[in-house]
Amino acid sequence: xxxxxxxxxxxxxxxxxxxxxxxxxxxxxxxxxxxxxxxxxxxxxxxxxxxxxxxxxxxxxxxxxxxxxxxxxxxxxxxxxxxxxxxxxxxxxxxxxxxxxxxxxxxxxxxxxxxxxxxxxxxxxxxxxxxxxxxxxxxxxxxxxxxxxxxxxxxxxxxxxxxxxxxxxxxxxxxxxxxxxxxxxxxxxxxxxxxxxxxxxxxxxxxxxxxxxxxxxxxxxxxxxxxxxxxxxxxxxxxxxxxxxxxxxxxxxxxxxxxxxxxxxxxxxxxxxxxxxxxxxxxxxxxxxxxxxxxxxxxxxxxxxxxxxxxxxxxxxxxxxxxxxxxxxxxxxxxxxxxxxxxxxxxxxxxxxxxxxxxxxxxxxxxxxxxxxxxxxxxxxxxxxxxxxxxxxxxxxxxxxxxxxxxxxxxxxxxxxxxxxxxxxxxxxxxxxxxxxxxxxxxxxxxxxxxx
Numbered sequence: 001x002x003x004x005x006x007x008x009x010x011x012x013x014x015x016x017x018x019x020x021x022x023x024x025x026x027x028x029x030x031x032x033x034x035x036x037x038x039x040x041x042x043x044x045x046x047x048x049x050x051x052x053x054x055x056x057x058x059x060x061x062x063x064x065x066x067x068x069x070x071x072x073x074x075x076x077x078x079x080x081x082x083x084x085x086x087x088x089x090x091x092x093x094x095x096x097x098x099x100x101x102x103x104x105x106x107x108x109x110x111x112x113x114x115x116x117x118x119x120x121x122x123x124x125x126x127x128x129x130x131x132x133x134x135x136x137x138x139x140x141x142x143x144x145x146x147x148x149x150x151x152x153x154x155x156x157x158x159x160x161x162x163x164x165x166x167x168x169x170x171x172x173x174x175x176x177x178x179x180x181x182x183x184x185x186x187x188x189x190x191x192x193x194x195x196x197x198x199x200x201x202x203x204x205x206x207x208x209x210x211x212x213x214x215x216x217x218x219x220x221x222x223x224x225x226x227x228x229x230x231x232x233x234x235x236x237x238x239x240x241x242x243x244x245x246x247x248x249x250x251x252x253x254x255x256x257x258x259x260x261x262x263x264x265x266x267x268x269x270x271x272x273x274x275x276x277x278x279x280x281x282x283x284x285x286x287x288x289x290x291x292x293x294x295x296x297x298x299x300x301x302x303x304x305x306x307x308x309x310x311x312x313x314x315x316x317x318x319x320x321x322x323x324x325x326x327x328x329x330x331x332x333x334x335x336x337x338x339x340x341x342x343x344x345x346x347x348x349x350x351x352x353x354x355x356x357x358x359x360x361x362x363x364x365x366x367x368x369x370x371x372x373x374x375x376x377x378x379x380x381x382x383x384x385x386x387x388x389x390x391x392x393x394x395x396x397x398x399x400x401x402x403x404x405x406x407x408x409x410x411x412x413x414x415x416x417x418x419x420x421x422x423x424x425x426x427x428x429x430x431x432x433x434x435x436x437x438x439x440x441x442x443x444x445x446x447x448x449x450x451x452x
Contacts (some may be wrong), residue, residue, distance in 0.1 A: 011148070013157045015127070017041040018421040019414075020147060020160035022134040025053025026403045027387030027410030028166035029117050030077045034414030034443070035164075036124035040421055043158060044121070045132040045149055048301060051117035053168065055403050056110045059195030059299030061092060061248040062240050063106040064402040068335040069364030074404035076444035077120075077411050082106060084116045092242040107240055110248075134167065137175040142381045144176050161426045162417040163383045166410060169260050170308035170389035178377040180308040182260070184394060188343035190305040191253035194272025197296040198239065198247045206289025214238040219286040228282050230275070231255070231345045239283070239290075246296075250303075251279045255345050259304035268302050305341060305388075305401060312391025313429065314373035321360065321396055326449045327371035329433045331412035333446060334405050335367040340398040360395070369449065370400070372433055375413050382426045386413035408445075415439050 019035045021028050024046030032044040048057040055063070066074045066082060074082075085091060090112030121128055129151060136148035146159040165172035170180055183189040206212055217236040224232045237250040252275045254268035276295060283290040319325075321338065338360035362368075374391040375384050385391070386409040388401035399405065419431040419439075437450040 009155075011155045011157055013146070013159060015043045015158040017043045017127070017158070017160045019043075019162050019164065019417045020158050021045070021164045021166060022147070022172045023053075023166035023168060023387070024051040024128065024130075025166060025168060025387060025406060026055060027406035027413070028164070029121060030407045030410035031164050031166055031386060031414035031417070032126040032128070033077060033120050033124040034411050035418045036126040037443075038415060038418035038439070040418045042126040043160070044126055044128045045134060046128065046130050047133045049130050050114045051121065052110070052113055054195075054301065054303045056114050056117070057299065058301040058303045059110070059197065059248060060250060060303060061108055061110050061242050063108070063404055064336050065105055066404045067104070068362065068367045069104075071365070071367070071446060071448075073332065073334050073367060073446050074407045075446040076440070078404055078407040079444065081116060081120070081407070084120070085113060088112050088116060090116065107242060109242060134171060137172055139176040139380070142177070142379055144172075144380065144383055147172065161382065161421040162428065164413050164417055165310070165383060165385040165389065166387045166406075166413070168304065168307070168388050170310045170385065171260075173310045173377050173380065173383060173385055173389070174308055176380055176383060178379045178383070179311045181311070182308050183306065184343060189258065189307060190341040190343065190398070191255045192257050192259065192268055192305055193237070193250055193253055193303045194269060194276075195299045195303050196249035196251065196276055198249055198293050199245060199296050200292040200294045201239070201241075201245050201247050202289040202292075203241050203244060204289075206287065209288035211287040211289055213240060216283065216287055219282070223282050223286060228285070229278050233345050235342055249276070249279070252276065253341065253345070254302065255343070257302070257304075259302075259307040265302055265304075272302060273298055306394070306397060308389050309394070309397055310377050310385050310389055310391055311379070312374050312385070313376045313378055314371050314391060316370065316374050316390075316392040316396045316400070318393060318395040321368045321399065323368075324362070324366050325369050327369045328451065329372040330369040330447060330449055331372045331375070331436065331440060331445070332370045332408035333367040333448075334370060334400060334408060335362045336399045336402055336405065337361040338395045338398045339402070340394065370409060372412065372416065372436065375409060375416065376428050382420065382428060384413045384417055384428050386410045411443075411445060412436070412440060415443075
């Protein structure tokens with residue numbers, strides 16, 4: 001019996017561009033718009049039916065903190081996205097933060113965010129394709145020559161001067177030969193969540209009873225003792241109000257899932273749909289305002305939190321977070337706390353998570369720097385990475401993986417790719433970093449420490 005078969009065919013070279021981007025989450029969108037506005041020919045592919053990743057197709061209707069309480073850290077495109085979202089009526093109930101300087105968490109309506117992203121990419125002039133998967137990368141001696149994509153029309157090739165990996169999972173980099181870490185020392189990763197949408201919730205009643213957005217975890221231990229849950233999962237991120245009677249559910253974990261294996265993701269999706277029956281029972285039985293709640297639907301994507309972390313020229317680490325590090329090649333700063341979800345069910349979970357949140361949290365006005373070297377894979381010359389697969393240890397990945405962090409690094413990768421594409425032999429390790437910082441500052445990036 002054969003364990004492998006040869007496969008070879010001639011396919012069309014459909015796109016020859018300056019910059020190819022794999023993955024249309026917030027990092028990919030910001031990279032594409034930035035590079036296209038810089039005058040480059042860009043093609044970006046997204047495997048789902050919309051831009052936005054976990055924030056749209058993944059059903060999570062919330063940007064974590066956009067700033068540090070004083071400064072707007074996700075400035076430039078992050079601020080533009082926020083403002084366009086507000087102007088389109090996309091900021092949801094309740095209006096959690098209307099102060100652009102304080103820049104707190106933003107709860108939004110996902111369908112409106114999809115249109116905001118569509119408009120930004122269309123208006124930038126970048127070419128794009130939904131329902132299109134990256135399936136192979138052809139590289140030699142550290143340079144990617146072309147990539148292979150698949151869509152409903154078949155298999156096709158794309159050739160570019162510079163490639164950006166914003167897949168979240170580091171697929172392009174890994175398939176091109178970059179080295180990486182995945183999960184903790186035992187290979188265990190933060191569990192994903194299949195987000196959900198719920199209706200018929202009385203938020204006024206819930207808030208009056210003290211059973212609002214994140215209060216449900218106080219009842220989880222009793223529910224576990226009462227046999228409500230098949231798996232004793234003590235960490236409950238909670239229900240997010242997107243309307244007076246609707247909520248986005250960031251509830252339930254699928255433990256043991258490897259987001260780089262479709263077979264494992266399939267099991268996670270099935271479990272995620274199954275376990276929501278238990279969470280519906282939990283909310284109805286233990287919390288006021290949820291007695292008549294009704295499941296509207298589950299997300300089209302499983303909300304993966306962690307997979308590969310590509311080895312770059314620098315690995316951002318926990319000590320950098322603690323020291324509020326400043327780097328000469330800074331391309332942005334961020335301040336979200338170290339948000340690691342427990343890897344196995346039955347661990348202390350929520351208590352450990354809350355302790356970590358208090359110990360690894362920055363005060364208002366504090367942030368840590370993100371060096372450009374986190375975006376440059378060691379082994380590859382014409383490839384950049386941004387978003388949750390950039391070069392960092394697990395702790396910092398737990399902070400930077402959220403959407404505003406992806407916006408910051410995606411914007412920087414797009415501008416760096418535009419600079420690299422202008423070199424006689426494009427090489428992301430050889431671009432003038434001061435010029436990169438200058439151009440990023442010109443479009444509004446928060447860079448208080450850049451050299452004059």
